[in-house]
Amino acid sequence: MQADPLGVLTGSHFIDGDHACCEGAIAAGARFAAGYPITPSTEVVERFANRAPTLGGTFIQMEDELAASIAIQGAVWGGAKAFTVTSGPGFSLMMEHIGYAAMTETPCVFVDVQRGGPSTGLPTLPAQADMMQVKWGSHGDYEIIALCPNSPQECFDLTIKAFNLSEVYRVPVFVMMDEVVGHMTEKVVIPKAEEIEVVPRNFTHKQTDSFLPFQACGEECVPEMVMAGQGYNVHVTGLTHDERGYPNMTPPVQDKLVKRLKHKITDNAEKICLYEESDIDGADVVVVSYGITSRVAQRAIDMAHEKGIKVGKFRIITAWPFPEHKIREIAPKVKALVVPELNLGQMVREVERCVAGKARTIAVPHAGGSVHRPDDIFKAIVEAAR
Amino acid sequence: MAPKGSVSIVVERCKACGFCVEFCPSKVLALSSAFNSKGYHPPHVVNPEKCSGCDLCGMYCPDFAIHGFRTDKPKQAQTDEEASNAS
Amino acid sequence: MSTDLVHPGNPVEPFLRTDRMPHIWCPGCGIGTTVNCFSRALLDSKADLSKIAVVSGIGCTGRVAGYVNLDSFHTTHGRAIPFATGLKLANPELTVVVYSGDGDLFAIGGNHLIHAARRNVDLKVVCVNNLIYAMTGGQTAPTTPGDVITSTSPYGTYDPAFNLPYLVEAAGACYVARWTTFHVRQIAKSMAEMFQKKGFGFIEIISPCPTLYQRRNKMGDGLDTMKFYKEVSKTKHGCPTSEVGLTKAGEIIVGKFVDRERPDYDTMMRMHLKQSLGEEYIPAEVPQCSI
Numbered sequence: 001m002q003a004d005p006l007g008v009l010t011g012s013h014f015i016d017g018d019h020a021c022c023e024g025a026i027a028a029g030a031r032f033a034a035g036y037p038i039t040p041s042t043e044v045v046e047r048f049a050n051r052a053p054t055l056g057g058t059f060i061q062m063e064d065e066l067a068a069s070i071a072i073q074g075a076v077w078g079g080a081k082a083f084t085v086t087s088g089p090g091f092s093l094m095m096e097h098i099g100y101a102a103m104t105e106t107p108c109v110f111v112d113v114q115r116g117g118p119s120t121g122l123p124t125l126p127a128q129a130d131m132m133q134v135k136w137g138s139h140g141d142y143e144i145i146a147l148c149p150n151s152p153q154e155c156f157d158l159t160i161k162a163f164n165l166s167e168v169y170r171v172p173v174f175v176m177m178d179e180v181v182g183h184m185t186e187k188v189v190i191p192k193a194e195e196i197e198v199v200p201r202n203f204t205h206k207q208t209d210s211f212l213p214f215q216a217c218g219e220e221c222v223p224e225m226v227m228a229g230q231g232y233n234v235h236v237t238g239l240t241h242d243e244r245g246y247p248n249m250t251p252p253v254q255d256k257l258v259k260r261l262k263h264k265i266t267d268n269a270e271k272i273c274l275y276e277e278s279d280i281d282g283a284d285v286v287v288v289s290y291g292i293t294s295r296v297a298q299r300a301i302d303m304a305h306e307k308g309i310k311v312g313k314f315r316i317i318t319a320w321p322f323p324e325h326k327i328r329e330i331a332p333k334v335k336a337l338v339v340p341e342l343n344l345g346q347m348v349r350e351v352e353r354c355v356a357g358k359a360r361t362i363a364v365p366h367a368g369g370s371v372h373r374p375d376d377i378f379k380a381i382v383e384a385a386r
Numbered sequence: 387m388a389p390k391g392s393v394s395i396v397v398e399r400c401k402a403c404g405f406c407v408e409f410c411p412s413k414v415l416a417l418s419s420a421f422n423s424k425g426y427h428p429p430h431v432v433n434p435e436k437c438s439g440c441d442l443c444g445m446y447c448p449d450f451a452i453h454g455f456r457t458d459k460p461k462q463a464q465t466d467e468e469a470s471n472a473s
Numbered sequence: 474m475s476t477d478l479v480h481p482g483n484p485v486e487p488f489l490r491t492d493r494m495p496h497i498w499c500p501g502c503g504i505g506t507t508v509n510c511f512s513r514a515l516l517d518s519k520a521d522l523s524k525i526a527v528v529s530g531i532g533c534t535g536r537v538a539g540y541v542n543l544d545s546f547h548t549t550h551g552r553a554i555p556f557a558t559g560l561k562l563a564n565p566e567l568t569v570v571v572y573s574g575d576g577d578l579f580a581i582g583g584n585h586l587i588h589a590a591r592r593n594v595d596l597k598v599v600c601v602n603n604l605i606y607a608m609t610g611g612q613t614a615p616t617t618p619g620d621v622i623t624s625t626s627p628y629g630t631y632d633p634a635f636n637l638p639y640l641v642e643a644a645g646a647c648y649v650a651r652w653t654t655f656h657v658r659q660i661a662k663s664m665a666e667m668f669q670k671k672g673f674g675f676i677e678i679i680s681p682c683p684t685l686y687q688r689r690n691k692m693g694d695g696l697d698t699m700k701f702y703k704e705v706s707k708t709k710h711g712c713p714t715s716e717v718g719l720t721k722a723g724e725i726i727v728g729k730f731v732d733r734e735r736p737d738y739d740t741m742m743r744m745h746l747k748q749s750l751g752e753e754y755i756p757a758e759v760p761q762c763s764i
Binding site: 394398399401402403404405408409424426442444445446447448449450453455 | 482483484485486489494495496498499500501502503504505506508509510513654657658661694695696699700
Binding site for chain 1: 490492493523524526528538539542543544545546547548549551552555556557558559560561562563564566567584585588742746750753754755756757758759
């Protein structure tokens with residue numbers, strides 16, 4: 001389906017990542033946002049508050065992130081595409097409702113513009129230290145999808161992708177930005193509405209008496225969606241439930257439900273995973289990075305090429321589900337993988353797990369607050385190539 | 387003529403709370419000595435001639451296990467009367 | 474489920490998920506009675522049932538969502554109101570009823586309650602107040618009166634309890650009433666009245682929790698409590714809400730306390746945006762997501 005032209009600001013813009021993310025949401029069809037101010041994410045919803053009333057949209061600033069993260073889900077069940085935006089401390093508050101969205105299969109988008117932590121940390125400075133939290137932060141077993149843009153252009157493009165994925169898989173999808181990508185101003189080209197692919201919500205057309213709201217359908221094993229007011233008398237609960245949505249708190253039902261929630265993502269991981277790779281063949285070292293760090297890493301890779309080092313690049317775009325199949329493919333071909341991140345070692349653990357000892361895994365940690373110096377990554381590449 | 391009524395009891399839903407027995411204005415009901423499958427004593431009608439079909443028992447029941455209805459009026463007339471009383 | 478459980482003559486039957494009966498509430502618990510009143514209120518108001526949504530939180534009263542045959546949402550603890558706010562704003566045609574307990578709405582959910590009342594979001598809030606956290610085994614709630622034994626106040630409570638109608642009126646609710654589960658006709662009437670009125674409406678219904686509250690305090694069973702309510706309740710419509718606080722064994726003032734006119738959030742939002750943006754304003758349509 002094409003994007004609604006009403007929401008699409010076709011043209012060339014000079015805007016920052018936060019603003020581009022908002023435009024991506026609007027282009028994807030989002031017409032409801034609830035938020036709470038938190039640096040460095042606030043501009044996303046400030047722009048939405050400004051734009052929404054001219055597009056048939058609604059914005060409400062809620063009293064806290066707990067309210068914002070569940071208000072969007074209420075709006076989804078009322079028929080809207082909805083999102084919320086936050087950073088570290090607010091993200092921590094949203095954890096229970098992320099689990100609720102996963103359990104009730106509510107399609108919605110959460111944007112985390114990561115900043116230095118833990119706790120209040122560095123409100124105005126970057127980090128990439130919520131990467132494990134986005135996957136494991138809520139209690140219980142569940143899967144989510146997380147995307148990492150590395151430019152304002154990608155903030156636009158990947159936010160649309162996030163909405164589309166959330167509708168296909170009926171899962172909360174996360175856009176994991178960071179303060180630099182969020183606040184850097186670059187050229188963002190917004191295409192014409194007819195060139196933007198938007199996935200519509202998969203509303204059921206079944207009769208009310210034959211519709212089971214949590215019965216897996218289709219190739220992806222995802223139930224068809226419904227909204228309040230259509231006469232389906234749907235029951236949605238965070239308790240372990242059967243295909244009717246009725247609480248059924250027994251081990252067999254738990255097994256069936258939780259495994260389906262997992263498999264609908266992991267079985268489709270290769271379809272879902274986005275990445276960028278270059279110079280992998282013949283490489284001695286591959287640099288695995290994401291977000292703003294990938295841009296610094298590119299500089300370090302160029303420096304290494306000048307020195308004749310055979311180094312390849314693997315940029316993670318979909319961080320979760322983790323691109324296991326790609327790392328497993330690369331590992332036996334190279335001496336080492338270098339993983340720079342703006343944290344003290346998060347995605348590198350996934351890399352190491354998938355490498356499974358077939359090559360060295362060298363972390364280039366950073367406590368956050370600024371981006372890496374290209375030299376730090378370059379030194380690690382040199383060390384890895386020895 | 388005093389209204390005439392009867393009750394219908396879903397024995398398996400009853401938890402023997404005693405509300406219907408206590409609040410029936412005409413003392414039509416009492417808890418029986420029978421058991422349902424959960425071990426509760428459901429109510430039974432002991433003074434059927436006193437039942438007016440007011441459905442107060444039905445309104446109190448937390449378990450939706452009892453319902454009172456008029457037996458002396460056709461159902462449609464009963465519904466119409468209730469509707470005009472409600473408005 | 475067995476067809477023995479179907480009760481075709483009972484007018485309340487279509488409102489229930491009969492395949493889930495009998496429900497989990499204890500013998501003598503008043504929650505079922507309030508649902509009975511709710512069904513009758515819906516019946517009397519001849520509402521379009523497909524446009525009614527029930528949102529509940531966690532707790533014994535929170536289980537109401539699972540038993541009503543309507544679009545129903547059993548959400549997280551304390552957050553029924555913000556979920557309901559999102560639901561209502563996305564589809565203003567819905568009548569959104571929040572049906573939850575005292576702990577869920579006033580402890581963990583307290584912040585959301587006062588903000589929704591402040592905004593006057595068009596929500597119909599039914600709060601079944603059994604003065605305790607029942608589902609988890611009978612702990613002290615912000616509504617538990619003084620000198621009451623609970624599992625977390627084994628020597629008796631000493632922290633002051635909230636006066637719910639007072640709090641909700643101060644926060645901005647436009648309809649505030651209180652009844653006990655003894656007052657079945659009045660509950661149904663208040664509910665029907667509240668459904669007709671736009672804005673944040675609140676009905677508190679005092680209910681027995683025979684298994685925990687009454688048993689631990691040697692106050693008898695559900696029936697004894699209903700008789701107690703009959704004995705100590707006094708109907709005082711329009712009573713100042715500051716005067717309706719509850720004690721362990723004292724008078725329970727019931728009635729309709731507040732019924733005032735205030736524009737609801739959605740109306741204010743649309744009016745204001747129209748004023749500010751003029752022709753540029755495009756109000757949200759239902760549904761917002763293309764089918």
